[in-house]
Amino acid sequence: MSKTITTEQLGKGAAKPALTDDGILRLYSMRYCPYAQRAHLVLNAKKVPYHVININLLEKPEWLIEVSALLKVPALQLVEEKDKPSLIESLVISEYVDEKYPQNPLLSKDPLKKAQDKILLERFSAITNAFMKILLQKTGLDDYWQGVDIFEEELKKRGTPFFGGEKPGYVDYMIWPWFERLAVVKYQFEDQYNFDEKRFENIGKWIALLKQDPVVQSYIASDEAHINFWKARFAAKK
Amino acid sequence: MSKTITTEQLGKGAAKPALTDDGILRLYSMRYCPYAQRAHLVLNAKKVPYHVININLLEKPEWLIEVSALLKVPALQLVEEKDKPSLIESLVISEYVDEKYPQNPLLSKDPLKKAQDKILLERFSAITNAFMKILLQKTGLDDYWQGVDIFEEELKKRGTPFFGGEKPGYVDYMIWPWFERLAVVKYQFEDQYNFDEKRFENIGKWIALLKQDPVVQSYIASDEAHINFWKARFAAKK
Numbered sequence: 001m002s003k004t005i006t007t008e009q010l011g012k013g014a015a016k017p018a019l020t021d022d023g024i025l026r027l028y029s030m031r032y033c034p035y036a037q038r039a040h041l042v043l044n045a046k047k048v049p050y051h052v053i054n055i056n057l058l059e060k061p062e063w064l065i066e067v068s069a070l071l072k073v074p075a076l077q078l079v080e081e082k083d084k085p086s087l088i089e090s091l092v093i094s095e096y097v098d099e100k101y102p103q104n105p106l107l108s109k110d111p112l113k114k115a116q117d118k119i120l121l122e123r124f125s126a127i128t129n130a131f132m133k134i135l136l137q138k139t140g141l142d143d144y145w146q147g148v149d150i151f152e153e154e155l156k157k158r159g160t161p162f163f164g165g166e167k168p169g170y171v172d173y174m175i176w177p178w179f180e181r182l183a184v185v186k187y188q189f190e191d192q193y194n195f196d197e198k199r200f201e202n203i204g205k206w207i208a209l210l211k212q213d214p215v216v217q218s219y220i221a222s223d224e225a226h227i228n229f230w231k232a233r234f235a236a237k238k
Numbered sequence: 239m240s241k242t243i244t245t246e247q248l249g250k251g252a253a254k255p256a257l258t259d260d261g262i263l264r265l266y267s268m269r270y271c272p273y274a275q276r277a278h279l280v281l282n283a284k285k286v287p288y289h290v291i292n293i294n295l296l297e298k299p300e301w302l303i304e305v306s307a308l309l310k311v312p313a314l315q316l317v318e319e320k321d322k323p324s325l326i327e328s329l330v331i332s333e334y335v336d337e338k339y340p341q342n343p344l345l346s347k348d349p350l351k352k353a354q355d356k357i358l359l360e361r362f363s364a365i366t367n368a369f370m371k372i373l374l375q376k377t378g379l380d381d382y383w384q385g386v387d388i389f390e391e392e393l394k395k396r397g398t399p400f401f402g403g404e405k406p407g408y409v410d411y412m413i414w415p416w417f418e419r420l421a422v423v424k425y426q427f428e429d430q431y432n433f434d435e436k437r438f439e440n441i442g443k444w445i446a447l448l449k450q451d452p453v454v455q456s457y458i459a460s461d462e463a464h465i466n467f468w469k470a471r472f473a474a475k476k
Contacts, residue, residue, distance in 0.1 A: 070361075078350065081350060085350070085354070087353050087354075087357065088357055088360075089356070089357055089360050092353050092356045092357055092360070093353070095353070095356075096349050096350070096352075096353040099349040099352070100349045100350075111334050111337040111338045112316065112319060112323070112334070112338075114334075114337070115325050115330050115331075115333070115334040116323070116325075118327070118330045118333075119325065119326055119327055119330055122327050122330070123308075
């Protein structure tokens with residue numbers, strides 16, 4: 001599990017953390033980034049140890065470019081490989097970790113099932129796009145629910161408690177971070193927030209089950225913490 | 239290799255082709271779509287037989303929704319699987335075909351190399367986005383060349399004639415369709431077109447080599463054909 005090195009965010013002017021050559025993976029992250037959360041969930045699901053270096057994304061440290069060519073998080077540095085390369089893109093990192101560490105496999109080995117899960121994740125952009133609109137413009141709630149419809153329908157079709165079957169799999173962990181942030185959607189819309197428990201019957205149960213999942217619990221933040229983060233982030237952007 | 243059923247594009251009102259239950263894959267395509275071309279190249283590289291059903295994307299046939307939920311091409315219908323499911327998204331289709339048919343493997347089986355190839359393909363959006371701008375607005379040529387820089391640099395770093403090594407691999411076939419369309423970029427900019435053979439020394443050689451590759455040749459269109467397609471498409475859009 002994670003061996004946190006930095007608890008506060010490292011920003012402009014911050015020294016690069018002095019790390020011993022212990023061969024342990026290094027995850028460049030930001031506590032409230034939903035994409036970075038995907039990497040945490042997969043690493044935790046696999047019980048792979050890793051260091052966490054949290055980055056201030058508003059004022060990035062100068063050395064970030066050495067470990068993340070596009071200055072993005074998550075970035076996973078593979079310190080045991082030649083030249084200590086870094087991987088970026090949350091889905092690429094997650095699939096890499098799933099393939100590299102065979103314990104508790106998340107993606108199916110069946111090419112068709114794997115392809116169908118990836119198509120489903122492509123369609124998840126309906127939700128990530130609506131979420132950004134909700135955060136930045138306080139519009140897009142209907143679009144958001146229409147995105148959730150896709151997953152409600154698919155979960156019903158699969159007929160299992162999780163997208164991965166009887167336990168959470170790749171799709172579950174890849175989409176969870178946005179459902180964990182429903183409190184932020186609610187905060188943005190206040191009285192207009194209308195999660196429909198009947199329309200989202202299967203997703204509603206799925207959310208309740210995932211909140212109890214040990215992997216999700218290993219990196220969950222409270223509704224209040226998510227809301228406070230976004231409030232502070234908006235204030236900083238103004 | 240492909241067993242073309244329809245040579246002309248099927249559009250609104252066109253009957254769904256009557257196909258015998260021969261168990262052969264069905265690729266819903268459009269002759270000049272670069273994304274669809276990816277699927278053709280991978281299927282041809284694997285020597286997997288498939289039927290081609292070309293679709294008129296400006297006026298789509300009513301039955302397209304039955305085989306492509308988002309009305310996109312390429313869509314690959316797996317007629318031998320239960321319920322005859324279709325896959326969409328060119329990269330998902332291509333990876334599926336590569337995994338399902340082990341002959342002539344295209345993506346590396348090494349998780350790190352595979353992840354690095356996928357990150358490179360994420361960065362290819364610099365080129366696909368610039369290409370769309372060039373087509374629609376006749377701007378973005380500098381952005382296009384900056385996208386090519388990424389691939390020039392990477393090919394130099396890899397030190398092999400192809401991204402896949404000594405022969406074309408996954409990245410080569412996934413990006414080729416846009417390089418085949420350089421004639422369209424040239425057509426759009428006329429005298430301002432400035433492919434720099436020194437700046438793109440490795441990519442220049444790579445283009446010449448790929449033009450000779452039997453798989454690329456199996457689905458290549460002439461510069462004139464590409465230009466005529468785009469001219470007709472623009473005229474239709476007006």
